[in-house]
Amino acid sequence: MTDRDSQRYRQRIYRLQNDDDLTLSETLSGIIGVGVDYLDVANAHLKRTYPDLGVHRQETPLAVADAPNEGWADDPAYVTHELDCYVGTALSVGGEPYGTICFVDEAARSPGFTDEELGFVEVVGRVVETELTVQEYTRKLQNRDKLLATLNRVLRHNLRNDLNVIRGHARSLAEEVDAEPSERADVVVRTASDLVDLGEEARELVSLLTDRTPPEPRDVVSMVEAVAVDLRVEGPPGTVDVSAPAEARTLGTVHLRRALYELGDNALRYAGPAPTVTFDVDRDGDDHVTVTVTDDGPGLPQAEREILRGREESQLSHGQGLGLWMVHWAVTDVGGTIAVDDDGSAVTLTLRGIEDEDAAGDWIADLALDEATLW
Template identity: 30%
Template structure:
């Protein structure tokens, strides 16, 4: 155990300066944890995201590097950690010498052998989010003082606030994008309808009536899409266990195209809002089907053009079912178990466009307003999932969704 190199005032000053900086959350968190480890005289600090219903425990920020005990991305069974006890307590848990404080028979000590541990619960949106922990393999020379515990709790509260702020900013950004799409895309068809109807009042021309009716129908479709996007962007409050295989089969039944096929894959059980998850898969499937098959490239604007009939191989365990003139879609769990993917065998999305396709209004066609993939991104964000777009093994498009709470 190293000697404390910072006094309380210095530690607080450095902590406040770090949290006021413009650094990304990951950098702020690592620096705050590093200040905490120095002040407390321990070996490491880390933030964990936890779901008590599924015993999910994952490190999202840490002072440890990849070869350390708990680097970012480390996943453990919650029931075998001290954090399970931290979540049940009203106060922080402070252990300077666990086996000699009555914890020798605790499953966490037996599993990991940490003699020194200090843990504090953090909440986001009024619900338990996880813990901020400081630990060492060996015993600490002295118990944690009240002042040291107060500092550890200060670190937790500041990081808790940063997570809240990050979530709020993401929500505001989503709403701003939605408002921009609404103000631009709803006004255009409405003006068309109004102009044509005015002309009809003067000429009584049947064609104008048809044009006006078409424009009004389009406006109704736009309103439906925008309302869907706004609804899907709201934070998820209730989740349930879902089966990847079952939910994708059901979604495929509603999208099914005679020329396209869904590739069967192994199952994955995870927690999600089932209705929104269905919308996510249906939008991704529709995106591939509407533009992926050689017989259906009609240019719907709520999709991004990618998909074809090229052959493909994947490393995930699955059985390939080929489509003769359409697109083949593959769905499966990621190799590291952190989420799932949806891939097709088309020409793919250029790397320079992969961020743009998730923005409201991006469209490759003339009919829609480009909200299909924006809704997918919105649903992922509402679940606190990470969505990325890469190239599939066959050169098509692969959507990867990570940070999913899985039932292991």
């Protein structure tokens, strides 16, 4: 077989890989069929577990051209299935052994498999591994989405509705009874209100994690100024200042604005009486945009700093909620980073800066590549 013939078979494999209309099963069947044609053997098998031939112990494809004359007469593949000819390679998915792809024939092969044919088997094996890996991670993502959707339904319907009932009755009780029971009823009202808010935050977090909308160019300065207005109107008491250039564009989703709001709201809420919160936007050359949120309070507790850094906590501390988790996911989901200073009074978001639409397209492609690498 000439190099041109070999290249033609490889191109058939690549076309199958890139055909979005095929199911995984159809893609794998087509790829394996190309291997059967190329090697001129009778059949092929994709096995989930390793066969007794010991392919998993080989660093290169294992090839047997004439089993009884090459010391494989006692092997189950020959004894049970009378397979004189065999060539296969091990498969791994997610770094773990998966099985083998093997090409077989009941007739001996003379001469044996060439180096080029063994190389082709290796190519088929790696392509099959890629398809299986995509399937595995797609399944995991689908399961995660189902879990998040279930959590969303529970929080939105069961938890919220029940807590609204508790809050309504507690308010009525607080209006009807004397001081001491009324104070207890007030505690019930506040606690139920906190849980209702927590349920709403969880619903928004689910929305963030399941949103497949790609990032697009956005002006950070416009977002920060809009957030500052919202905080002054509806946020906790305090002063909100903004220091920013005329424009600073980045790649982001609609959730980035919510992340900025959460940082400002958290600072106003816990920085003490009459706090001042400042949003400082800066462009670090053409590559990055930074947003630093500072306050004049005691700073974020250590547990909340760890949340912004993406480190899991065993449980939520009282009043903490899920807002800072939304900040973490909204920023890191578009390739940004979060830094917290030593005393917790300043949080800096570093986002990817863009100057034009072409640069935005390059950043989106890089982001997709990063996610594929993480998989």
